[in-house]
Amino acid sequence: MTVDTERTITITVNGVPREATVPVRRLLSDALRHELGLTGTHVGCEHGVCGACTVLVDGDPVRSCLMLAVQVDGHEVRTVEGLARDDNRGGQVLHPVQEAFRECHALQCGFCTPGFLMTIAAGLENRDSAADLTEEEVEDMVGGNLCRCTGYANIKKAVHHAAAAMKDGAL
Amino acid sequence: MKPAPFRYADPDTLEEAIAALADEGEGAKVLAGGQSLLPLLSMRLAAPATLVDINRVPGLDTVEVTGDGVTVGALVRHNKLLHDAAAARVQPLLARATANVAHPAIRNRGTTVGSIAHADPSGEMTSVLALTDGSVSVATPSGQQTVEWRDLFVGPLETSIHGPAVVTSAFFPALPARSGTAFTEVARRKGDYAVCGAGVVVTLDADRRVESARAAYISVGLTPEVHDLTDAVIGQPADTADWAAAGALARTLVDPDTDIHASADYRRLLVGVLTERTLASAAAEALGGLE
Numbered sequence: 001m002t003v004d005t006e007r008t009i010t011i012t013v014n015g016v017p018r019e020a021t022v023p024v025r026r027l028l029s030d031a032l033r034h035e036l037g038l039t040g041t042h043v044g045c046e047h048g049v050c051g052a053c054t055v056l057v058d059g060d061p062v063r064s065c066l067m068l069a070v071q072v073d074g075h076e077v078r079t080v081e082g083l084a085r086d087d088n089r090g091g092q093v094l095h096p097v098q099e100a101f102r103e104c105h106a107l108q109c110g111f112c113t114p115g116f117l118m119t120i121a122a123g124l125e126n127r128d129s130a131a132d133l134t135e136e137e138v139e140d141m142v143g144g145n146l147c148r149c150t151g152y153a154n155i156k157k158a159v160h161h162a163a164a165a166m167k168d169g170a171l
Numbered sequence: 172m173k174p175a176p177f178r179y180a181d182p183d184t185l186e187e188a189i190a191a192l193a194d195e196g197e198g199a200k201v202l203a204g205g206q207s208l209l210p211l212l213s214m215r216l217a218a219p220a221t222l223v224d225i226n227r228v229p230g231l232d233t234v235e236v237t238g239d240g241v242t243v244g245a246l247v248r249h250n251k252l253l254h255d256a257a258a259a260r261v262q263p264l265l266a267r268a269t270a271n272v273a274h275p276a277i278r279n280r281g282t283t284v285g286s287i288a289h290a291d292p293s294g295e296m297t298s299v300l301a302l303t304d305g306s307v308s309v310a311t312p313s314g315q316q317t318v319e320w321r322d323l324f325v326g327p328l329e330t331s332i333h334g335p336a337v338v339t340s341a342f343f344p345a346l347p348a349r350s351g352t353a354f355t356e357v358a359r360r361k362g363d364y365a366v367c368g369a370g371v372v373v374t375l376d377a378d379r380r381v382e383s384a385r386a387a388y389i390s391v392g393l394t395p396e397v398h399d400l401t402d403a404v405i406g407q408p409a410d411t412a413d414w415a416a417a418g419a420l421a422r423t424l425v426d427p428d429t430d431i432h433a434s435a436d437y438r439r440l441l442v443g444v445l446t447e448r449t450l451a452s453a454a455a456e457a458l459g460g461l462e
Contacts, residue, residue: 001187003180003195003221024179024222027213046172047210054276060250061276066209070179071226119276143361144274 009073013038014082022069029053031069032079040080042114044146051145054115055079061122080114083121096170097121100162101155108149115145120159124166133163174212181224185310185337188225192335193312195221201337202226203245206273206281207289231339234258240305240344241265245285245337249278261345262303264370267354268295274362288338290323290330293364293390295354296341297324301395302370302387305343311336324394349382350374351456353449356389357441359432365389366433367441373409373453379461380406381454384417386446391427391438398424400446409454418447 008021013036020035029046032038032055044052046065053064056078083095097120100106107113123141127133138159142152165171178195182188192199198220202208211217225231225245232246236257243252243265249272252258252265259266272278272286272295286294287307300307306319312335323330332338346352356368368389376382384400403417427438 001180001182001191003178003191005176005178007179023176025174025176025212027173027209030173046213048206048277051274051276057280060279062280063206063276065213066206066277066280068179068205068209068222068224070181071205071224123275139361140275144276 007070007073009070011036011069011072011074012076014078020069024068024070026069027065028055028057028067028069028072028077029064032064032077035069038079038081040114042111044111044115049146050112050115051119052112052115054118054145056118056122059122059126061119078118080117083117095121096165097124097158097162099170100158100165104154104158104161106150106154106158112145112147112149116142116147116155119145120162124159124163125171129163129166133160172213172215174209175215175218177212177219178221179224180221181227183227183229185225185228185231185339188223188228188337189310189312189335191221191223192337195223199223199335201288203285203288204248204281205285206277207286207291225337236261238345240303240342242308243283243341243343245282245339247283249273249281249283249286250275252283253278262343263346264299264303264352264354264372265343267352268299268370271295271354271356271362271365271368277362284338284341287323287341288330288332290325290328290394292327292393292395295356295365295368295370295389298368298370298387298389298395299354300341300343301397302372302385303343303346304397305341307338308340308342309336310339315339320395327393346372347374349376349457349461351453351458351460353452353456355445355449357445367391367427367438367445369442369445369449371446371449371453373450373457375409375454375457375461379409379458381409381412384450386421386449388425388442391425391442396425400450404450409458412450412454414447414450414454417450418443418445421446 042052044050084092200219202222202224231244235242241258253269354370356365371386381404400417403420404412422443429435
């Protein structure tokens, strides 16, 4: 065991192993943005209240501002950049949740959007898509994230829209 | 803001963790889920010289359920405890309270034992430890020690545990027979810190009358306290007991503070209302169990 002020870590981000040397105090949110150049993860309040920085660590949504980068050494991280998939024709197809946000006008300024997308994508992917989506489930997926533009109505509409698409086999 | 610089160790065993805490001295702090500690670091309300991260220590992520109660390891995330059906059968307050701990993304990372060791008076699990008459197990250089909840909480964010020590588990005794529980909170946003919360246990006698009624509150007082409200309802039939009288009694027993979210008077009012509601619900549950 060593006691360090700096470490070289390897994180599998969106399926790709990435190496970075970071001061041990570096937050995961900052490591993603600064060391790895993945600026899709937004940093809002930086103390766990707003949810804008939510990413998936080993498949579960977490606040990336409430983890140290060194803590995800050897783990898998999925960010908003990893939601869309290659369409095998040189382009990309949006994740059903991204498609639903566009369809339902679930964003205005877009600052909070990456956090919502990750929380909702995990919430919908980790449930049985054939089961009916309850209002309580939807509120659990969006209740931990702050949006100051939309008033949430269209975000909730988008969750239902995405769930319906995933029930029909999208993703 | 960003955390002030610190040193970091992530030991592979409990012995190494204790040794690292001893070597690094006074300024060393244990990091488990980090959902309370990291905000304190980022807001520069705390600046420990060293963080000893126990996430790699094996054997701390289990929930053990026996007829006597539930032992929750130091690395059990709130979300895991929330969905542990065996634990909920033996002590229903565990699932009821963890459902109120923060938002799902925070419950995925935050630990139940860590929030107890953090000793925040607005934390749910400190009050549940008190209400169930629980204890914690602490690893120290001289061996494993048990600390009862009454001896644990000294003040807001302060416990009686000092020096190189790791809280390795918390023990929540089983719900007694002929009993029911309830837990509820009032918060500005579901998942935010409660303005006021209440957890209760009601126990009935063989004649379906109230034998005891106890309550513990969230965001009320500096440390967890258990209030015995039995005098207001003792011997009354469980389905028609005067729960409002128990709520009125509770209001006289608590001493809440004013902050930007609520005045002390409003909190005291909530104590009365939530007590009445939760006691009625817990009594109904206890009656249901007798059917």
